[in-house]
Amino acid sequence: MAGHSSCGLESEEDLEVMVGLALSCDIHRIDVFIKCCSLGEGYMICDGEASSSSNSSVVCEIDFLPSFYSNQLKPLLSDGWVNCMKGVGQRFAQRVVEFRDALSKYSIHSGFNFDFVKNDKDRVTVHCKRRADLGCLWSVHARVKNYSKAFVIKQFDDVHTCVSSFRTIKHARMTSSMIGGLISSDIRSKALTSVSEVVCDFKDYYGTEVSYRRAWMGVEKARGLVFGDYSSSFDDLRWPVLMLNGTFLKGRHKGCLLAATAKDGNQGLYPLYFAIVDGESYDSWH
Ligand SMILES: [Zn+2]
Secondary structure (H helix, E strand, O other): OOOOOOEEEOOHHHHHHHHHHHHHOOOOOOEEEEEEEOOEEEEEEEOHHHHHOOOOOOEEOOOOHHHHOOOOOOOOOOHHHHHOOOOOOOEEOOHHHHHHHHHHHHHHHHOOOEEEEEEOOOEEEEEEOOHHHHOOOOEEEEEEOOOOOOEEEEEEEOOOOOOOOOOOOOOOOOOHHHHHHHHHHHHHHOOOOOHHHHHHHHHHHHOOOOOHHHHHHHHHHHHHHHHOOHHHHHHHHOOOOOEEEEEEEEOOOEEEEEEEEEEOOOOOEEEEEEEEEOOEEOOOEO
16 A cells, blocks of 8 residues: 555455455555465565565455455346446436436446536536546536436546546445435335344445444435425324324223224224323324
8 A cells, every 4th residue: 555554464354454444544555465485375465665676476456345245146236327327418307316316326336436516406517536636537527408408418538547446335425315215115115124124235235334324314314205204294193183082091000091093094994092001101002
């Protein structure tokens, strides 16, 4: 790693730790040399200068994907994202929202990040994030087409001269909004999808690690997309309710029994009962 000192590694576990550390530090290149010596074989991490002085070294290229995605035979749901950005003339009927979404998915799949140079509803210009320090020339420009109102790619330089485009386990563009959009159909069919499930599913199906907090926010946004937000849902509660009644319990246990009738999703009647006995509340049943 340029600018970093050399260190020796004794095992594959050490190598995995080093790769994880490099990813977390946003380091994009590691030169690995295998050295033979009397003590046996081992891995040696060297920087660029040290490598030229080592004639017996063998350069190994590291493919990062196997380090965080073990099942290489199973296709990822994100594999198709390579086609999200096809080239000049590509149209996005849902305008800038669809273009931004496609751009984020493409960057996650290709393993780079970007900066917006221009970003409004009529035009977007984007550069590779490594333009500032490495002068990368990757860029894309799209704008709205007047007569159709669709977004169209007008210029696309899809070569990373920074040579730092490779897939990593975490990606800044895998935002909670992106997660929410990707799991919204799952939330619709299974409203009680847990955050832990989402974290595991993203590793399994997208090869991407998302934090628990980001996954939680994604679930909340997906529920908002599918069911509406909590405030409006709670406000709707009083409108289905057709009848509410209650009575005091006068037996051994004192309390209150409440009964309500509401409409279910099929516009049928849906009776609910709720009891408060000796100050304790009990689940509703029907
Ligand atoms: Zn680049």
